[in-house]
Amino acid sequence: MDISIDEARQLGIDVMAKCGLPADHARIVADHLVEAMMVGRAFAGLPRALALAETLKKKGPGGPITTVREDATTALIDGGDTNGYVTSLIGMDKAIALAKASGVGVVAVRNTWYSGRLAYYVERAARQDLIAFHTVNTTARVAPLGGIDRIFGTNPLAFAFPSEREPVVVDFGTSATTWGEVLLRKHTGTPLEEGWAVDEAGAPTLDAASALAGAILPWGEHRGFGLMLVAQIFGILSGSKVVVDDVGDFGFFFLAIDPGRFMDVAEFKRRVGDLAGTVTGSRPAPGGAPIRVPGQGSHAKREAARARGTVPIDEAVYHNILAELGRDSQDTRAGQT
Amino acid sequence: MDISIDEARQLGIDVMAKCGLPADHARIVADHLVEAMMVGRAFAGLPRALALAETLKKKGPGGPITTVREDATTALIDGGDTNGYVTSLIGMDKAIALAKASGVGVVAVRNTWYSGRLAYYVERAARQDLIAFHTVNTTARVAPLGGIDRIFGTNPLAFAFPSEREPVVVDFGTSATTWGEVLLRKHTGTPLEEGWAVDEAGAPTLDAASALAGAILPWGEHRGFGLMLVAQIFGILSGSKVVVDDVGDFGFFFLAIDPGRFMDVAEFKRRVGDLAGTVTGSRPAPGGAPIRVPGQGSHAKREAARARGTVPIDEAVYHNILAELGRDSQDTRAGQT
Numbered sequence A, B: 001m002d003i004s005i006d007e008a009r010q011l012g013i014d015v016m017a018k019c020g021l022p023a024d025h026a027r028i029v030a031d032h033l034v035e036a037m038m039v040g041r042a043f044a045g046l047p048r049a050l051a052l053a054e055t056l057k058k059k060g061p062g063g064p065i066t067t068v069r070e071d072a073t074t075a076l077i078d079g080g081d082t083n084g085y086v087t088s089l090i091g092m093d094k095a096i097a098l099a100k101a102s103g104v105g106v107v108a109v110r111n112t113w114y115s116g117r118l119a120y121y122v123e124r125a126a127r128q129d130l131i132a133f134h135t136v137n138t139t140a141r142v143a144p145l146g147g148i149d150r151i152f153g154t155n156p157l158a159f160a161f162p163s164e165r166e167p168v169v170v171d172f173g174t175s176a177t178t179w180g181e182v183l184l185r186k187h188t189g190t191p192l193e194e195g196w197a198v199d200e201a202g203a204p205t206l207d208a209a210s211a212l213a214g215a216i217l218p219w220g221e222h223r224g225f226g227l228m229l230v231a232q233i234f235g236i237l238s239g240s241k242v243v244v245d246d247v248g249d250f251g252f253f254f255l256a257i258d259p260g261r262f263m264d265v266a267e268f269k270r271r272v273g274d275l276a277g278t279v280t281g282s283r284p285a286p287g288g289a290p291i292r293v294p295g296q297g298s299h300a301k302r303e304a305a306r307a308r309g310t311v312p313i314d315e316a317v318y319h320n321i322l323a324e325l326g327r328d329s330q331d332t333r334a335g336q337t
Helices: A005-018 A023-038 A046-059 A084-102 A118-126 A179-188 A208-213 A221-237 A265-280 A296-308 A315-324 A329-336 B005-018 B023-038 B046-059 B084-102 B118-126 B179-188 B208-213 B221-237 B265-280 B296-308 B315-324 B329-336
Strands: A002-004 A066-070 A074-083 A104-113 A131-137 A157-161 A168-172 A250-257 A310-312 B002-004 B066-070 B074-083 B104-113 B131-137 B157-161 B168-172 B250-257 B310-312
Touching: A002 A005, A005 A023, A005 A046, A005 A310, A005 A315, A023 A046, A023 A074, A023 A084, A023 A118, A023 A296, A023 A310, A046 A074, A046 A315, A074 A084, A084 A104, A084 A118, A084 A131, A084 A250, A104 B104, A118 A131, A118 A157, A118 A168, A131 A221, A157 A221, A157 B221, A168 B221, A179 A208, A221 A250, A221 B157, A221 B168, A221 B265, A265 B221, A296 A310, B002 B005, B005 B023, B005 B046, B005 B310, B005 B315, B023 B046, B023 B074, B023 B084, B023 B118, B023 B296, B023 B310, B046 B074, B046 B315, B074 B084, B084 B104, B084 B118, B084 B131, B084 B250, B118 B131, B118 B157, B118 B168, B131 B221, B157 B221, B179 B208, B221 B250, B296 B310
Parallel strands: A074 A104, B074 B104
Antiparallel strands: A002 A310, A066 A074, A104 A250, A131 A157, A131 A250, A157 A168, B002 B310, B066 B074, B104 B250, B131 B157, B131 B250, B157 B168
16 A cells, blocks of 8 residues: 555654654654655565564663764764664764864764664765765674674665765665565565575574574675674774674764865766766666666655655555554544545 | 795885886885785785786886875875875875874875785774775776676775784675686686676676676675775775776775774774684584684784795796896896705
């Protein structure tokens, strides 16, 4: 089913408010979830509101968020166990402010948890004509290359660059699959793919339940594992535990750079746009699809959602959210007409 | 065959001096080549001196190297078409100096070419208790994901982190294979591996000669291609052309961060060491080898070379270098006993 973007946003706000989040925090979370739905990442959208609600009921809304240390180029922020959607926005915005003033800004956020799509934050910097890098470490569920013990998170990294076209946004995790995907496959009874996971004894498994008791494997052999380590260490620098054994102990790292310190910003954006155009205009493999630049697909989906004014949502999720809010589906629907 | 580390270094210096490099530049290049041989990267060692000599004979030694713009956190350096071994050392050292003074340093080097192993530069920063990131774009020989036209270089990226153990050093290219490897396979008549390259018409090929006329493919599907774009854009920021169609137009990007702005440096190094120890001490897959942390293998090889006092070198390469220097092998060998 489809619901209006406005309704989706209001539902997100209402669920967060019901969990005790202040109005500004509730709006920050809802904006992120709705954006995820608009760019086609349904799983990172309103379904996440229910998972967040569960954690928020245990933890409370968190806070205060404090700046532990700050100078002209760096800042260390303590999230006070506030959710990562809120602390990441604060962290990215701080890095943006530092970079605008000093050319470069590096910000670490500790004592916080789950933050959604990293692309959301770095793209925010790129739309303000800055280059951004952002990485986080997450709950230990992934084994090292050649290993079977859970040491690493699914540890994503993201980069964004301003362009005279849409920003170039690169955002990916460093594990063979995600925890959410394994949970989903368990739920739907679908086998995993080869190379995704091992069971508790370290044997390769295609069974989602065995994988949940075992470990996910890293992506990309030594190169992917190297990046997984990079994300883990930037997380440690930001104040996470060495091995993140619990939700509430992630480390978020943000970097913003002003390209204007190296060349005229308009010229830089023109060249990034030229590169994107060269790539998309180049020959695809015989019989292949046109070539895309990362960030382009999300942008097209977002524009389409904006034009429609609606986002798709799983009907069961929709009704679960209404139930969470203590609303009757019939009433709501009636109220909408 | 094996030669002493001292002889290897002197040969490197002599070849570079013969190409007109000033003494300090000749030593910088030779130190890098010898280090590569010590860590087991034979191909990046003295064989490279011959390739460098060929380019230097065409280009001359380059220079002067000038700082175009500099402030407390950033610097832009023009290499004056000097080789990248020299300009990268200057670039990394400038980023190190900026980070020590300001917490973060970002340096771009333009108008320069080929620089060897990126690990060499970032490890230099990590040994001074800094975190480093370094990336370069190189001559266009790699197609975009789904494409067949040469747009990207083999675009490597490298990170290094200080540790109470050896630094953690991650350094890899973003193409399925390297240009050097394809050349080597052509030379030895060995077929390529699947997924490495396409021919001029864009058809997959295992033939090295066809690949040299076609394009290398990117590594790692959308994730690897994303990183290839990241390296390309940081190169563009540093002053390369949008598509690097010639040697002499690379862009080198250096970032150094002082971890002391976020936590006590000794504590950070202890935690990075803890992570490395947790990884290497964790269970390998049943029947598998012990788990390693990137940078560890190179370190062990370097220590072994130091203890032996020698490095291995291909006999033909050794004689080619002597010939380049106009020396008779017999004389040199006699001089050694």
